[in-house]
Amino acid sequence: MLEMKVFRENPDSIFNDLKRRNASDEIVKEVIKLDKKWRAFIEKGNGLRAQRNSISKEIGELKKQGKDTSSVMEKMSGIKDKLSQNEKETKEMLDLRDQARMRVPNILEESVPIGEDEGGNNEVSSHGSKGNILNPKPHQEIIEYISGADLKRAAKISGRRFYFLTGDLARLEMALINYAIDYLYQKQYTLTIPPFFMNREAYEGVVDLNDFEEVMYKIEEQDFYLIATSEHPLTARFKDEILEIKKQPLKYAGISTNFRKEVGAHGLSDRGIWRVHQFAKVEQVVICKPEDSELMHNELLNNAIELFEGLELPFRVVDICTGDIGTVAARKYDLEAWMPASQQWKEIVSASNCKSYQSVRLNMRYRTPEGTEYPHTLNATAIATTRALAAILENNQKDNGSITIPRVLHKWMNGQEKIEAQ
Numbered sequence: 001m002l003e004m005k006v007f008r009e010n011p012d013s014i015f016n017d018l019k020r021r022n023a024s025d026e027i028v029k030e031v032i033k034l035d036k037k038w039r040a041f042i043e044k045g046n047g048l049r050a051q052r053n054s055i056s057k058e059i060g061e062l063k064k065q066g067k068d069t070s071s072v073m074e075k076m077s078g079i080k081d082k083l084s085q086n087e088k089e090t091k092e093m094l095d096l097r098d099q100a101r102m103r104v105p106n107i108l109e110e111s112v113p114i115g116e117d118e119g120g121n122n123e124v125s126s127h128g129s130k131g132n133i134l135n136p137k138p139h140q141e142i143i144e145y146i147s148g149a150d151l152k153r154a155a156k157i158s159g160r161r162f163y164f165l166t167g168d169l170a171r172l173e174m175a176l177i178n179y180a181i182d183y184l185y186q187k188q189y190t191l192t193i194p195p196f197f198m199n200r201e202a203y204e205g206v207v208d209l210n211d212f213e214e215v216m217y218k219i220e221e222q223d224f225y226l227i228a229t230s231e232h233p234l235t236a237r238f239k240d241e242i243l244e245i246k247k248q249p250l251k252y253a254g255i256s257t258n259f260r261k262e263v264g265a266h267g268l269s270d271r272g273i274w275r276v277h278q279f280a281k282v283e284q285v286v287i288c289k290p291e292d293s294e295l296m297h298n299e300l301l302n303n304a305i306e307l308f309e310g311l312e313l314p315f316r317v318v319d320i321c322t323g324d325i326g327t328v329a330a331r332k333y334d335l336e337a338w339m340p341a342s343q344q345w346k347e348i349v350s351a352s353n354c355k356s357y358q359s360v361r362l363n364m365r366y367r368t369p370e371g372t373e374y375p376h377t378l379n380a381t382a383i384a385t386t387r388a389l390a391a392i393l394e395n396n397q398k399d400n401g402s403i404t405i406p407r408v409l410h411k412w413m414n415g416q417e418k419i420e421a422q
Contacts, residue, residue, distance in 0.1 A: 001098075001101050001102045001104065001357060001360050001361045002014065002101070002104055002106070002107065002357065002360065003356065003360055003374070004035065004101070006107075007028070007031055007032055007035060007101070008032075008035070011028065011032060013107060014028050014104065014107065015028060017105075017107045017108055018105075020108060020112075020114060020322050021105065021108070021322050021323070022116065022322070022323065023105070027100055027103050027104055028104055030100045031097060031100045031101045031104060034093060034096050034097035034100060035097050037093050037097075038090065038093040038094050038097050041086060041089055041090040041093055042090060044086055045083065045086045045087065045090060048079055048082055048083045048086055049083065051079050052076065052079045052080070052083065055072060055075055055076045055079060056076070058072055059072050059073065059076065102204065102208065102361065103208065103210060105208075105326075105327040105328075106327065106328055106329060106330045106354065106355065106357040107330060108322060108325065108330055108331070109330050109331045109353075111331075112319070112320070112321065112322055112325065112330075112331060113319055113320075113321040113322070114321060114322050115321030115322055115323050115324065116321075116323040117321075117323045117324055118321075118324045120321035120322070120323055120324065121318045121319060121320050121321050121324060121334070122318060122319040122321070123316050123317070123318050123319075124316075124317040124318060124319050124333065125316065125317045126314075126315075126316045126317075127305065127308070127309055127314065127315050127316065127317075128309070128312060128313055128314035128315060128338075129314055130314045130338050130340070131314065131340070131395060133340050133395075133397060134399075136340035136341045136394060136397065137341060137394075137397060138268070138271075138272065138341035138342065138394065139272050139273070139274070139339075139341070139389075139390040139391075139393040139394050140271050140272030140273075142393045142394070142397055142401075142403065143169070143272060143273070143393065145401045145421045145422065146167075146168065146169065146401070146402075146403060146419050146420070146421055146422060147166060147167055147422040148165065148166060148167060148168065148169030148170075148393075148419070149163045149164060149165050149166060149169060149272075149273060150163065150164040150166060151163050151164075151272070151273075158277075159277075161262060161275065161276045161277045162276065162277055162278060163273055163276060165273075168413075168416070168419040169389065169419070171412075171413060172389060172392070172405065172409065172413065172419070173280065173385045173386075173389060174412065175405075175409040175412035175413050176383050176385050176388050176389070176409065177255065177280060177282060177383070177385060178412045179307070179310070179383070179408060179409055179412065180253075180282035180307060180382040180383040181253060181255065181282060183303070183306070183307055183310075183382070184253035184282070184284065184303070184382060185253070187251075187303065188248075188251060189251045189252055189253035189284065190251065190252050190253065191252075191253050191255065192230075192234060192252045192253065192254050192255075193254070193255055193256065194227070194230050194233035194234055194237070194254055194256055195227075195233055196226060196227050196256060196257060196259075197219070197224040197225070197226060197227070198224065198225055198227055198232060198233055198236065199223045199224060199225075200223055200225070202232075202233075202236040202239060203216075203225055203232065203236070204361065205235075205236050205239055205358060205361040205362035205363075206231070206232045206235050206236050206328075206358050206361070206362070207232065207327075207328060208327040208328065211326070211327055212228070214261065215228060215260050215261055215262075216228055216259070216260070216261065217259050217260075217261065226259035227256060227258060227259065228258055228259065228260050229254075229256070229258050229281060229283055229379075230254030230255065230256035230258070230281065230283045230285070231254065231283050231285055231379040233254075233256075234252050234254045234283070234285040235285060235287070235358055235362070235377050235379070236362060238287070238362065238364045239362040239363065239364060240362070240363050240364070241364055241365075242365050242366065242367055242372055243287065243364065243365070243366040243367070243375065244366070244367055245287065245288065245289055245366045245367075245375060249286050249287060249288030249289070249292055249296055250286065250287040250288070251284075251285075251286050252284075252285045252286075253282060253283070253284060253285075253382065254282070254283040254284075254285055255280070255281075255282050255283075256280070256281060256283070257278060257279070257280055258278070258279055258280070258281055259277060259278055260277060261277065262275050262276070262277060268342070272390060273386040273389060273390055274346070274386065274387060274390050276386055279384060279385060279386045279387075280384075280385045280386075281381065281382075281383065281384040281385065282381075282382040282383050283379060283380070283381060283382060284300050284303060284304075284378075284379060284380045284381070284382050285377070285378070285379050286299075286300065286377070286378040286379070287359075287364075287366075287375050287376070287377050287378075288375060288376055288378070289366070289373075289375060289376070290355070290356065290373070290374075290375070290376050292376070293353055293355060293376035293378060294353070296353075296376075296378050297331065297351065297353040297378055300351045300378055300379070300380035301317070301333050301351045301380065303380070303382065304335055304349045304351060304380055304381060304382060305317065305335070307382060307383060308335060308337070308348070308349070308388075310406070310408045311388070311391075311392065311406045311408065311409075312406055312407070313337055313338075313391050313392065313395055313406075314337065314338040314395060315335050315336060315337045315338065315345075315348065315391075316335070316336050316338075316345060317333055317334070317335055317336075318333065318334050318335075318336060318345075319333055320332040320333065320334060328352070328354050328357055328358065329352035329353065329354055330353055330354065330355045330357065331352070331353045332350060332351065332352045332353075333350075333351045334347050334349060334350050334351070335347070335348050335349035335351075335381075336348065337387070337391040337395075338391075338395065339390070339391065339394050339395075340394050340395060341394055346387075346391075347387075348381070348384065348387045348388060348391060349380065349381040349382075349384075350380065350381055351378075351379075351380035351381070352378065352379055352380065353376065353378050354376070354377045354378065354379070355376045355377075356374035356375070356376055356377075357377075358377045359374040359375050359376070359377055360374050392405075392406065398418075400421065401420075401421030402418045402419060402420050402421055403418060403419040404417070404418050405417055405418055405419065
């Protein structure tokens with residue numbers, strides 16, 4: 001969330017941002033109103049404490065003089081009751097203010113393009129060739145030809161949008177994971193396998209649960225959610241801590257199984273293993289000083305570009321507009337792979353600079369010579385395996401039903417160059 005000083009000292013920056021988003025400003029007005037009430041309670045409490053201290057001093061003087069203190073003690077009792085009530089009301093008002101404050105989105109960078117929805121996103125660059133595949137088959141059909149997944153039996157025991165990966169396609173998923181890990185290790189990212197459960201308090205530190213909760217799986221009768229991406233536990237890991245960020249940012253490569261409900265209607269191109277409830281992903285996460293976040297955002301994006309250039313897939317980079325960016329990011333880029341069967345660009349990577357929005361929510365700071373500050377947090381997909389697999393299957397399909405394996409993955413496939421149709 002935004003620091004409280006922004007609401008007090010520069011509220012116009014928030015109002016102007018909401019105009020760019022074409023969003024209501026009522027929640028910001030509510031935060032400002034509740035903050036004034038909270039400060040009035042603080043002031044009242046300070047006055048009551050000053051009265052209490054004055055009465056305590058008066059009682060002490062009366063006792064020294066051997067005089068009756070009963071009437072003054074009655075006043076003290078009344079002050080204590082008022083102070084107790086004030087403390088309760090002050091806390092309640094602070095909770096109300098911060099609940100409202102958590103619903104105010106991040107302030108976007110000025111260069112974020114204006115747009116109502118994904119149609120307003122701007123293409124930044126294009127990479128690779130679309131190729132010339134005659135009558136391209138969708139990946140869900142190709143999977144059957146190569147016996148790469150069993151969706152029907154997965155649906156029988158788990159429900160729709162689950163799958164068994166089998167044989168060479170399962171090996172190809174492991175190759176993709178190893179490829180991403182090896183690349184990020186050489187870039188000095190620390191490999192981290194997080195817990196796959198998070199409690200609500202921690203999750204509220206990294207996402208707006210008003211928007212995101214419907215995407216996530218809640219553990220019934222327990223304060224746990226299954227993680228939707230390793231970005232969430234890797235960032236929330238440092239909740240309520242003061243970090244030491246010296247010369248280099250903190251850089252992590254998270255590997256996890258992720259779980260999402262994927263509610264709503266989806267088209268034919270989302271079938272198969274494209275939009276599923278469970279998938280593996282290697283994620284990039286950075287925690288850095290504010291002055292380094294733009295540079296690190298570029299690094300995360302360039303890492304993703306290099307990984308997918310290595311896979312020799314056609315893709316483009318898009319700058320996400322105001323109507324599609326969501327609550328948490330101040331700037332976001334996506335990579336979209338070309339999918340020949342549907343003739344569509346489809347998202348395979350998101351790279352976000354959240355600035356201090358998550359660290360304020362998490363009460364995470366870093367030490368400076370002057371005291372402490374909120375660090376900036378950033379995240380980007382390295383490889384989400386099921387989507388990368390779908391893109392490989394569609395773009396590398398051959399007329400005989402086989403699939404060419406990207407050259408960079410050969411060493412993790414024991415030199416195998418293609419997956420044959422079964």
